[in-house]
Amino acid sequence: MTSTNSNQDKFLNNRNPNTAMKNKMRKAEELNIGFIGNPNSGKTTLFNAYTGAQLKVANWPGVTVEKKEGALRYHNHVHKLVDLPGIYSLTSYSIEEKVSRQYILSDDVDVIVDIADASNLERNLYLTLQLIEIGKPVVLALNMMDIVKERGMEIDLHRLPEMLGIPVIPVSARKKTGLDILMHAVSHHKASEPKSNDVVVYSELIEDKITKIIERLREYNPDIHNPRFYAIKLLENDSEIMGNCPFDVSDIVDRSYETEIINRKYDFIEEVIEEVLVNRQERSELTDKIDNVLTHRILGIPIFLGIMGLVFFLTFTLGDGIKGIFEGWLESFSVWTEDVLLALNAGAILKSLIIDGIITGVGTILTFLPNIAILFLALAFLEDSGYMARVTYVMNGIMNKIGLTGRAFIPMLLGFGCTVPAIMATRTLENVRDRRKTILITPFMSCSAKIPVYVLLSGMFFGKFATLAALSMYIIGLVSGLLIAFAATKIEDKADQLKSPDEKSEVNQLLIELPEYKNPNAYSILIYVWENVKAYLSKAGTTIFLASVVLWFILSFGTTGYVEDMSQSFGAVIGHFLVPALEPAGLGFWQIGVSLISGLAAKEVVVSSMGILFGITSIDSAIGLSAMHQTLGVMGFGALNAYSMMIFVLFYTPCVATLAVTAQELKAAKWTTFLLIFQLTFAWIASVLVYQIGSLFI
Template structure:
């Protein structure tokens, strides 16, 4: 027995593959209900009765034909020699669609195990699967019923891996029509004579008959006498003919119970009400984020205040230097602690988004938005990375790999940062609470709507002037609605909260120290007046530029510059800039409002600032990801300049139009 068995998890999008992977490894991977999220190979490890097993989670695909990036990544992975066993995860409630990939995997000449997932849905619908006949029709491969959500059948599946690895692959399953089989045999002979080292020769022969670009480049052959055209459609049709036979013999009572999913979709994906319902659901999410989050936030504020006072008292009692007390209390604790008080809001937001994703609703959003996105020259599939942007822009930019055309990828990358990521939420919460009172939630929610509208309008304008336009159809699977899995949600939420805490302990920690330094020193040393510091001098450079937007204060200029490291730093900067121990407490917010009111800074100025923070250059991590994904510094710098100009223009428009209306 091999010391380590390498197992690849392969399946259609939304078949529960990544959830099953998490069940074995406990890996903190994002599990979402739309294709294109798992765009890279992920690995984990498990043990079964002394046998070490390495598990590889591959992107969700529908076939092994390399059209999209996901298909290329998965195909490259499972063709590697070090993959010993393939676990094909199949949605048991939609076997017809899933078995096409199964037929292709069986032709690879590697051990394949069929994991029938979502068996609970099959039972709920009153359907039955003949678990004896199905393995026979698939070449006597192991067929294991599992439930990734309920964590059942996991040991049986690993038992099958261990034993099926020793037995080796099954024989040919799909026997094509005589004329096709004859062509396959003839191509196999040509391959054997020219490339005798090929292991899975039947699969390569079939791919040559399909005129697969990658196989043709890798194995150059003169096949003109055998292959006079592409036989891809013929092979696909004959595979589906066999799949129909399998379904007829193995699946019973399919139409006994109508799926409740169709009834729900009649409402949620309605051509008129779909978009308003989506906006209503998001409004409910922010209602919960504000009201429940703010209630919990009070506890954090009290703890932070007590901690800050205790540290200050301790430092004074040991006669610490004034500059050190200021650095720790006014710099680090005020900066980092001010961000940590927003943790309840962040937790509620991610919890709500995780529930929507795991229930199957988020895929519907792309479907509902398809027509709107189509008018902007993008498929509804482009809206999927944009939805991811509500969480974090970095994975959202990476998710654009699911788009086939380079032009569409760059267009989507350009507009995706306009989605309000979680890092902007503390900015919205702080300024909405300070200046908008009972309308705070509406003010914050408007930022999310404005971000989506801006993205669509920008894409529409680009499409209007784009020379090579393309009409794209949205092909996306709408998964079954299901009760969200608590373990999957907790893994997702914990991963996001951990990222938030990590950022608070690293980026924001360092930024708080830097901001404290530039506000307390100048070229002559430490200063007593902040107005004489490096920060004030730097901020004054930006006062004339920001003045038309109602943001002509050097403190705001410094805060916006610091926000380039991480958007949350804008909040911690305000705490340090105005000497507030906890900017998020009632007393801290009152002090900031009082300080700003001296300069005539009111609700209109605050809204213009929120608009600027929504639209201006994303954080450094996002910029680095954009450069990595586009392989172009030129595109990255042009994008940065465009976003700065757009943010300034929109903030000026909001402030000037608001001032004009107020004066009427």
């Protein structure tokens, strides 16, 4: 309850919005509109309906919460729309809530548009009441009125605004109705006079205290805006507001009045509901029926696995089919380019740069595109239909044992197809820690590009046990991933210093809203897919492209300049340099080092590089294989070395593309670097262990 100097003036310096507006003199009455609402209220759908795909996605400063901004032309005015994270209340327990609250309280917001799910008015009104208490202009957008009607309910649209003291506009974000009227209301409801913010009146005791605190706040800063909101937050013992309070209020706030304040708000909501809602029918029978099957205690898991099987099939089988077509085109284009270059008498370096560097680099980006687009189409469908929340519930029992949310199962499973879309799928996880942990272990799920390496090495050295040797990679990868997730959770708990076992179990527990099932909205889905594909192309794409060109350079240039032969390249120099480091793992051969480096482009490249470096022309033929086997055998590379190499390939960084999407998702260079070092170290330690322990027996 003491003041902290650094933040001391932070909340008291909020200027009156009127003066703020005049000071700014925004051109042509430009308005900044904050969109806020409960999760699942259709807030983003409404936002999309206004802005279309014209939006800017960034991060809120300092946190990994997405910030979406869009512009809207309304009667020659340009309004700025900001989509805030979906929250249930204006407390400060989650980053999302803190971000939203700070933004809403700042001068950057002129009008608040509160989007409420009209079919679930009772719960949504709680946030509304808190927003009204801020004292800024609030317009309530009643979304999903069509569902209200479908269920035979009615909302008294005269009485509701009367009771709340704010304009209430019925809209349907999905059917795009009411959009103009809502903007009209926003334009006319902007700060012209101070808004009444005492819709909810508390007990005499609390109102007394509020008055006293407001007096004290005014003494400190006569211009303070929304003192009632701060007074209430102080009485709720809100940690953030308390910490920023420049003076001592402990004589007034002798304890937390939060429970009383919450109870009073809900009492008021009940009064509102009683008067406003006609023919109350909140429960959707359809959702109950679907849930009887989809969240069934026994059938729930097999049904989920079936749905995931379908997603996997579509993403990879169908995706790879389209990828094949892309690759065909790219191949023809590459051949055509080569002809053109030949005709133009282009030099070998330029030819190699264009064909092996640039076209290959672009090709790498494109090859992931069908997988990513289809995956996000499927994920958007699951999310928009309401099923995604059920996944968390259904898989909770299994995933919670290793400290992950039920939803983390999805990226892990996709990891067996390709790590790139799998890591991108972690953005459906709500919490940053879950995301980090899942990204940490997803690469351990052997992706399909690792198969050629397993097949080659186990085929050469393990004879009839080849399948078993390859299969063991999947099992070792999965088990290691689960153990690492478990260990990471333990470390986190320790860092949190959650000493009491109760507290620990509570904080990590499942608590999630299961929205009602609805038909997915095609427009929302397309925008979602487009946003993700665009993000992949613009952020990860550029990194993948640059990395491909760098890899090309390392493998095509040597101390003597451009080299046709990989064994003369910088890559080979690095390969030689790596020999001592790889020695304890039984991989101390420069060719292996180079192959592993080239594997950073894509894992299947390890196989072709080995072919080139060991001088085997047809590595996929039986003769080629036995020739390679012989060459390796002469070098002293046997079954144990091969197994050690498989282990290394299983654990080390899958490819530059995964690194690029990891950086994109984690949005922190620190974590990406950590992950890279972790993967390399882990792969090295694991293969050294395998080789050293194995050597004792063989």
